[in-house]
Amino acid sequence: MSVPAEKKEKISVPFDYNKYLRPGKLPHIWCPGCGHGIVLKAMLRAIDKLGIDKDNVCVVSGIGCSSRTPGYVDFNTLHTLHGRALSFATGIKLARPDMKVIVVTGDGDALAIGGNHFIHTCRRNIDITALVFTNAIYGMTGGQYSPTTPLESIATTSRYGNIEPPFDTCEMAKAAGATFVARGTAYHTLELEKTIYEALMHKGTSVVDIIDACPTYFGRMNKYKSATHMMEAMEKDGTVSVKQVDKLPPEKVAGKMLRGVLHKIDRPEYCEQYALLVQEKAQAKSK
């Protein structure tokens, strides 16, 4: 689905978040400087643009700092088990295809313990939007390395430097069959809002890999001076927009992650295929 032109340009800041935040559930649990709150706000602004009833939105998460997001937002919300958010969400979406189902998950949640569910969700192309909060560390458990921790980075379980190469979440989602794959960062917050909106508008499995910082663990162990320094280094300087990449000299692109919509194709969506199967085959056969 293409994004209407006027919506593309509209930037919804300032914005009344209270419309979507549950009264009495703040303050949140996140540390000062954590990127998760910025992503939450971009998500709410993107959902608002959809203009759908809150009753028809379901936000599902796994376990982790990022997975605490659903508790704060006024939708049908489900905080599940570590790694399993996409499976719970698949059940909800299949039972209620009319609901907008959004999964909020950490990089550990989605790609380590939940890696199998992640690739199979992409393969099915079920209409779920997965927002992967990639802080390259296990925040909730106190800073162990994750499947996206860069080589040589320090974590509480890689004190001598990480020797496991990280996943490229977007490449994996694409290879597994997701029909919308994008990357954003907490630093580029308005761009992130637009990217999430596009993901939500897409029919099929959409994955947005969102680079955000965990200053408390990743930052301190890897000698970043501050949360803002981290954002600048990892998100602003560490990424380059797909729109600019062709115009930049190779040395300005090397080693950087691409931002923006990286992959978007049309392929039959799972719930629609299921409905067709029921109509055309199963029920016809029973006649």
Add this chain to the structure above:
Amino acid sequence: MAEKQKKRLMQGNEACVEGALYAGCKFYAGYPITPSTEIAEGMSVRLPKIGGKFIQMEDEIGGIAAAIGGSLAGLKSLTATSGPGFSLKQECLGYACLAEIPLVIVNVMRGGPSTGYPTGPSQADIMQAKWGTHGDHPAIAVTPAYVQEILTETVRAFNLAEKYRTPVIVLYDEIVGHMREPITIPAPGELAVVDREKVTCKPDEYFPYDERFEIPPLAPFGTGYRFHVTGLNHKKDGFPTNDSKQIGEGNMRIMRKIDNHLDEIWKNEEIGLEDAEIAVVAIGSTARSARYAVNEARSMGIKAGLLRPLTLWPFPDKAVTELSKRVKAIIVPEMNLGQMVLEVQRCSKKAEVLGVHRVDGEPINPGQIIEAIKSFK
């Protein structure tokens, strides 16, 4: 008058499918595994025809997780598995206990541990059905022994799940699961079917874990009640809490809602127990051997009887304790190395308790039980 239903030759696992559909199951998610696969296959054919949803997930964890999702979205949901798959489902089973999500989980028991003996029978998951997931939690498990009974007990499992807002396990061994027997499909209305209690209050007055109710009703997602569900200990509104009073109270309430209704949940079959001096306590296919053995013993002049729990969890403490006061000995044959026998020992006040065990993938035959009965003569 309802038309007399025709007898049909049916496999145990097929009867499970019939039972689930009779109970109004509209959602199945699972992963194939012997000897339970026929349930998934049957549901995949039947559900699409009646507007239900079937999905084969990437593993058993995904299967039960999706089934919990389906249930939260308002559909009666089923997942089925065996041995290794039952192990994988344990974390989600505990989630459904704490979050109080109705759900039916079938475990067709095969030989273990590990991959064990996939096509062989066993009853070695008896304790796992109670204690498999971590933490204290309520457990309900029903244990059919006949193909017809798999149908009726699956219906009962759904009823218990909906009524008590909790996962219920249907536990039977490979022999019963793969056995074919003539059964009748009950006419609509013949068996009671419990549907989920409707929430009628205003959304802002709704609390999914309202402690004013013994079993608070569960509003399906997407029906105007926007609430939060978590596997963390929570308050009445579903949000996590660190308050010890609320944690303790929540943990107690999910136990109490079962413990206060034991008489409704328990179900036993008794054969020849009125004057029995030696009793056998058995479930599933072992109970079939036991029934034969008890009759044989009677023909030899030994007063033997059978207590067959159809609800294994919560364990029929009362029935076993009473029995133990009346009989000299209780024999507990089971296809494991001693699980149900521990419960019988715990409940026995007077009688001597003897286990008869077997883990070679062969059923316990009537002869073994008769030998045990004779040893007390």
